Amino acid sequence: MNAQILPWDDLRIVLAIVRQESLAGAGRELGISHATVFRRLGALEARLGVWLFERQRTGYVPTLAGDDLATTAARVATDIDAVERRLVGQDARLSGTLRVTTTDTLLMGLLSDVFAGFQHEYPHIVLEVEVSNREYNLSHRDADIAIRPTKLPPETLVGRQVGQIAQAVYVHRHHLETSAWVGPDSHLGYPALERWMAHEGVEAKCRYRVDSMLGMLAGVRSGMGRGVLPCYLADREDSLMKVGESLAPLETPLWLLTHPDLRRTARVMAFFSYLSEVLSTRQACLKGEVSASKPTSPCDERQSSEHDGDGAES
């Protein structure tokens, strides 16, 4: 283009460096080589004749000029993310990329074959699955759809509840008598489980702490003690036995969520329909009412409710 001093894409480079505080981190965020970030920043600073970052031992620290540029870039990013969502929301094709975020346990215990089925049904849609337990608002289109257990879906998102996740205490079949427990560490970030274990008075018997639910499964499978696990995950394991009934206090709704601007995107709608249909046949599995290895009984009446972000049915 015109001997352009400030290519608009360079603003994304600067913003990413400010956010990540390093060239390497910015490269990861943008999906480009850190070498490219290095060169693009250097070329930009040369054209502007202004330093945007101080190079310190601890990383790249923005100057006042760098902050000024990053502030504009952040505002621009918000505007462009919004128009991109509106445009993608008009995409009527059943092709292209669909980014889905979910938890590691849901993926391993429930969704992997559902996704495979979706892929088979819609071969021209590319599913990109990001396993993450991080906060999500879907505004930056880092994901298009979130599948999450939550009692309070974010007000900014819309979607459907597609089931209730039951949890129960499980123990290894060869260690039925153990009184030891596997529990969550502080990193897991599961206050409801912590409260339940305190209420049951089993905190003191906790001999093994983990920072993920997959770690919890692995611990119980290894006979390290008994532990609370989602039924859809644990019932698949022949080596584990459920102790007692599902724990009502820990039952959590499972939500399928997207950004309001994307709800009319053809591939988002297709995904929602497919997942709702398939998951309606998995209600027993989610509720822990039947072994996952056994054929599921016919599904109940429609189970899902919808969430419009404002509480009103749409």
Add this chain to the structure above:
Amino acid sequence: MNAQILPWDDLRIVLAIVRQESLAGAGRELGISHATVFRRLGALEARLGVWLFERQRTGYVPTLAGDDLATTAARVATDIDAVERRLVGQDARLSGTLRVTTTDTLLMGLLSDVFAGFQHEYPHIVLEVEVSNREYNLSHRDADIAIRPTKLPPETLVGRQVGQIAQAVYVHRHHLETSAWVGPDSHLGYPALERWMAHEGVEAKCRYRVDSMLGMLAGVRSGMGRGVLPCYLADREDSLMKVGESLAPLETPLWLLTHPDLRRTARVMAFFSYLSEVLSTRQACLKGEVSASKPTSPCDERQSSEHDGDGAES
């Protein structure tokens, strides 16, 4: 970058097509090949799965989606132009590009050798001169500095008055008796001259009309009649003779103007200083008080005044 659906630079492409209504026009505005514009738009529409333009015989017409995107792009352009100006305003180097806009007559009759002198003084600064009589606000950095005759500099710009441009009636030496006139046509857009000619009662004697002041000069030089010309332009022509004194009603201040964000840019400051100094030695030339071919007398006391956009001396 990340398999990016909407590269930020693509917004500039879309905005330019909306503004110019053609790929060729957009390419010219952006300084890139129309083929590139064609490919970039096509690739963007393919990624979005949405038509941004209808291809009509009369050109590219934006769809609602295209308008939506262009609206965001215009807002983004405003933000990025502003931050670019602030950053360029901090550039302390006496190098890089400096874009200057001025009129054809000023360039031909006064400024060409002044610019050459500046270039010699500051060899690392690249002057890009755009000859234009168009409206200018310098917000988009299509020019950094404007040199213009005007009684009312735009409120949004800052600068200095560097002289008074005198105008007078000139006639070819071999046609001193002619009563015919060369005058402005409606395209020239010079209402003050039209009013003056009407007031003098010479409209009816107008036998040749032109749409530029260079055309006016050419006409008088060809003996087509007498005409009003800037003294700095006409006094250089040995073949022309001034008839009477300068015309006070048509005297116009000459301004050197820039955008407030750029006033501290080193090369802008250098340009202002250089031009002010050189033009102060050309006051007689501007006022039509001495032949341009004769050595100029020592300049008067400081003549220029400054304009801060808000009327206050800074």
Add this chain to the structure above:
DNA sequence: AGTGAGCTTTGCATGAATGCACAGATCCTG
């Protein structure tokens, strides 16, 4: 009706941008 100007679209060659691999430096952990 013919011609010229301007626009859109496409194939091919070129050069610039990018990624890869590597070297060197720094910091943190065992």
Add this chain to the structure above:
DNA sequence: CAGGATCTGTGCATTCATGCAAAGCTCACT
């Protein structure tokens, strides 16, 4: 103190975006 992880910076090969040139179409003017 040593080793591993991470980051910055650079040289080289590769990839891809771009410009150029050309073909074809449309419109306006003579």
